[in-house]
Amino acid sequence: MSNELEKGTLWKKVVDTTQRAIDNKSLLTIETLSYNIRQQGLNFTVRVAENIKRKREHKRVEPDFNPFLPPEAALTVCDISPxxxxxLNKFNVVEHHLLIVTRQFESQQSLLTMADFSALCHCLPEYPSLGFYNAGEDAGASQKHKHLQMVPLPLYGETEPFPFSTVFAKQSETDTISQLTQLPFKHTFCCLPEGLFENPNLASNHCHHLYHKMLKQLEIARLTGSKEQHHSTPYNLLITRQWMLLVPRTTECWQKISVNAMAYVGSLFVMNQEGLKRLEEIGPVNLLQAVSQ
Known part of the structure; x- marks a missing residue:
């Protein structure tokens, strides 16, 4: 039996597994209300949790517990690669939120490998989606076991793919690493060639090469450990079929508001109405600047 993803099958597998997980109560969706905030010409969507208590009640507290060894059978969608x-993300805010998980333990602080990009680049062409990686706890990672993530676009059923869509849509020059003037935090950005993902193997090589160039430009060094290469600075990587964005981080949260990769396309999450009020007072742009380099 093949342990590789069959082209054109992932979306149906995600949808079918989601329905089964809902039916047997394995999927514990965090219900949210949506609010919009605008600052410095940027539109943000803020999701406010209504049932975050459920996540706390179900979360395992053992310090060494690894939810991916093995993953919960009811949440396991399919093989992607060897x-x-x-x-599925058990505590999802976005519907059909997928985790791309290494079969064997690798650290979430280790650099992405060709195998990681190969798995991601075989999944991204399957349906409109945003892939991302929270490189370490200070970048918003909640698990130590390496996993990339992928959410369908548009987010939350909105008409635009994500709140910062207009910022990214203005860019067209491929393979040139640059900065987007509207994004008020340190980052590197690069457009990808049209049609690149028609060949996932070519896409994974191309994106892996760009990833290392972006790390180098941001002066994020490789630190060699006993088995893996780690990064010197936490960061968030975001990728679609059109572009890649890499943002170095300083801390996971500010003013009790946590930030992961999705914040850098304008999607924020707070745990309650108090968090929303605090975010409105400090401003989402100020939040991103506080947790980014």
Missing amino acids: SHIAV
Whole structure:
């Protein structure tokens, strides 16, 4: 039996597994209300949790607990490659939120490998989606076991793919690493060639090469450990079929508001109405600047 993803099958597998997980109560969706905030010409969507208590009640507290070894059977979608599998995010805010997980333990602080990009680049062409990686706890990672993530676009059923869509849509020059003047935090950005993902193997090589160039431009060094290469600075990587964005981080949260990769396309999450009020007072742009380099 093949352990590689069959082209054109991922979306149906995600949808079918989601429905089964809902039916047997394995999927514990965090219900949210949506609010919009605008600052410095940027539109933000803020999701406010209504049932975050459920996540706390179900979350395992053992310090060494690894939800991916093995992953929960009811949440396991399919094989992707010899090195990665697809698993649903148990506590999802976005519907059909997928995790791309290494079969064997690798650290979430280790650099992305060709195998990681191969798994991601075989999944991204399957349906409109945003892939991302929270490189370490200070970048918003909640698990130590390496996993990339992928959410369908548009987010939350909105008409635009994500709140910062207009910022990214203005860019067209491919393979040139640059900065977007509207994004008020340190980052590197690069457009990808049209049609690149028609060949996932070519896409994974191309994106892996760009990833290392972006790290180098941001002066994020490789630190060699006993088995893996780690990064010197936490960061968030975001990728679609059209572009890549890499943002170095300083801390996971500010003013009790946590930030992960999705914040850098304008999607924020707070745990309650108090968090929303605090975010409105400090401003989402100020939040991103506080947690980014």
